[in-house]
Amino acid sequence: MNKRDRSPRMSSDTSNKAIEHAIATLNLTSKVKLLSGARMFSLWSEPAIGLEEIVMSDGPTGVRGPLVVGGRVSCLLPNATLIAQSWNVDVMDEVGQILADEAEDQQTHVVLGPTVNLHRTPLGGRLFECFSEDPVLTGHLGAAYVRSLQKRGIGATPKHFLANESETERTTVDSVVSDSALRELYLLPFQIIVEDAQPWTIMASYNRINGTTATEHDQLLNKILKEEWGFDGLVMSDWLATKTAAESANGGLDLVMPGPDTPWSRSLEAAVVAGDVTEETINDHLRRLLRLAHRVGAFTGTRTWARNVPSPDSPTRREQLRRLAAGGMSVLVNRDRTLPLRKDSDDRIVVIGRHAIDTVAQGGGSAIVRPPHVISAAKGIIAALGEDRVTVVDGVQTRTQWLAANPDLVRDPVSGTRGARARTFDKEGKLLETRHLDVPELEISAESWAAGAASIELSADLAIANRAKMMIGSRGAGNWTISAPGHSESVRTPFHNGPGGGFFRPKSHAVPLEVEPGARITAVTDAEDENRLIGLVAEPALKNSAAAIRDAVAAAAGADTAIVVVGNTQEQETEGQDKDTLALPGDQDALVAAIAAVAKRTVVVVNAATPVLMPWIADVDAVLFAGLPGQEAGDAIAAALTGDIEPAGRLVTTFPARDGQGPAWSVTPRDGKLPYNEGTNVGYRGWSRSTDKPLFWFGHGLGYTEWEYKKAEITAIQEENVTAVEVTLGNAGGYPGTETVQVYRFADDPTVSPRLIGWCQVRLEPGEEATVEVSCDSRAQRVWHTPPCHWEEITGGRIVVARGLGDVRLELSLVQNTAVTAGT
Secondary structure (H helix, E strand, O other): OOOOOOOOOOOHHHHHHHHHHHHHHOOHHHHHHHOEEOOOOEEOOEHHHOEOOOEEEEOOOOOOOOOOOOOOOOOOOOOHHHHHOOOOHHHHHHHHHHHHHHHHHOOOOEEEOOEOOOOOOOOOOOHHHEOOOOHHHHHHHHHHHHHHHHOOOOEEOOEEEOOOOOOOOOOOOEEEOOHHHHHHHHOHHHHHHHHHHOOOEEEEOOOEEOOEEHHHOHHHHHHHHHHHOOOOOEEEEOOOOOOOOHHHHHHOOOEEOOOOOOHHHHHHHHHHHOOOOOHHHHHHHHHHHHHHHHHOOOEOOOOOOOOOOOOOOOHHHHHHHHHHHHHHOEEEEEHHHOOOOOOOOOOOEEEEOHHHHOOOOOOEOOOOOOOOOOOOHHHHHHHHHOOOOEEEEOOOOOOOOOOOOOHHHEEOOOOOOEOEEEEEEOOOOOEEEEEEEOOOEEEEOOOOOOOOOOEEEEEEEEOOOOOEEEEEEEEOOEEEEEEEOOEEEEEEEOOOOOOOOOOOOOOEEEEEEEEOOOOEEEEEEEOOOOOEEEEEEEEEOOOOHHHHHHHHHHHHHOOOEEEEEEEOOOOOOEOOOOOOOOOOOOOHHHHHHHHHHHOOOEEEEEEOOOOOOOOOHHHOOEEEEOOOOOOOHHHHHHHHHHOOOOOEOOOOOOEOOOOOOOOOOOOOOEOOEEEOOOOOOOOHHHHOOOOOOOOEOOOOOOOOOOEEEEEEEEEEEEOOEEEEEEEEEEEOOOOOEEEEEEEEEEOOOOOOOOEEEEEEEEEEOOOOEEEEEEEEOHHHOEEEEOOOOEEEEOOOOEEEEEOOOOOEEEEEEOOOOOEEEOOO
């Protein structure tokens, strides 16, 4: 069987007969058992009907496996917004193939991704995991991702259905959304994915939508998703989202995760016996589960798993991940052609910033994976430009919570190898188990080898060359006793509220200590009722901001170009918590302003996935928006800065110039409700109707060349829908480049928000010209009316061809079908 097509070969009729036979074979108790998870990330097998265990893994930018930390090494891809900035379905196909390889290597049947919620407000903590603020762009990228995984027989799971655009009170919040906004925005990406890619599973969210919990939402799950759209796959709950038995079973939920103890395992059978749920409803849920099992090769047949896939640190993977990351980066500002940097120059470069040394490769929460390495921006730039040209200077502190120690800084006290030691004890203090940790961090859960211990000890010897001041402590919730030479203390570190409070955004405690090489640090914690991550903290203590800025300014003053790397951390880009500002954490803005005041040229690299404020924007020469670039971060940043790989990305979110700007801002519910008062005017749609202009528009990105748009023509119309627009353009600059031609539709009716209806890409050499055809999606060219509940096509208006709505190039009247060059 071809490695690229491992879907089961059983015919549809044969599989349907086998599924119906299996349903008829099982009694009610056995049926209900199968509809809850067996463990955190797997489902029950049932040998009597040929059902094998189905294994799942969190995604969407890496296949992590069952452990949040301490598990196997996996590929860490660029984050979702950075990949989405490619605006390229072929990129999504390649991403899906990498994830499919990883899933096959781990014998995982279902990847829990993509995340296709919209960027409603830039404060959303989990936006880094989602594609964009636009439903059509999100839907088409998501569909390509799903198709790519599923053609390899790996199930994809678009999530979170529905209206889960922020994290504050996410398990209880009631998202109050108009029918028109639901249909035109929040349902649309899921509809595109269902219609164009037929996903095998979809995940229901935690929140309520207009008063009804997502896992019980008959209107959304049964009537729209399953009946109207014809979705024949399985709807699973988000983890611990299900609170009821009869209500959720009748409301369209098919599978409760995780297991084994769930509301369904406890009371669903009784609900059927009592007549609150019909057995045919149970049969339909089981039918969908067995259909999934058939599709992933876990029902009536043994799946063949791929072997010898490229390892996460193989040259093949490293090239792919470097190229994907660099290609999605976006040049936001480039005055006087500061970029790309010349590799053959003798110019002196200084690289400045905490993010240059501690480059953030991924966001926080359930999406995290353990990569084989993370290349820092400083190392990548040095490798590209040479040690003789590049000086590296640390910056200001950007974190308030400490991470687990870098394995390079610690050694296992028993083996002397890189890493740490973990020991577990029972209530009497008897040693249960001792293990080496490659990374000084440990998961405590039912899936972990440390489960059931009364106490856990983490220890390591410091692998530093000289006496130094270091931050020493512990990471993770719990009661801790922390010791180092000359120091001992006991502290309580609290959990975060909500599901996964011990996993997401773990708090830490550390104190500055003068320590010698080889000093042993130990942290002991008691058992807790909740699952959690724990770890040792040991990292060099940083200078205060004033001293750090002073040293950076001195270095920048003597260089030809200062590259300042700034950004967010997992404290801002994380599941489980939203932001309260778009300002860069710490004193990074002050650092950039100080450098820009003295440097000959200042290039800012923004190591963040979502919009940040840039009060220094007028004073710097270039800005590269680099996202969270994954394991090859530094090499990708260097490739983009030098032009080895064109940073052809276009923004997927509109950037406000200041806090509070934009059509939607607040993520804070009042009395448990979060009104989506902006209606359909999300992102660029709302900005286009305002006199207040953003810092950067959705779709913005300069690349390294110039583009001349010459003419456009509507070439296909079906009824009132524009289905194709032909655009002639040329590369008028000095570099080869990729252009993303964007087509928007504006209605005559001022109450109808403008919307992206299509785009395409073309790569041209300098002086080259081409005519491209942009296919336009009819599903974006209609409005939803309530009452009566029906679609109505947009009539009239105009077509806008643009590089984002801040750079409109051509306009076409739908009445005259004539092109007018923007500004003439």
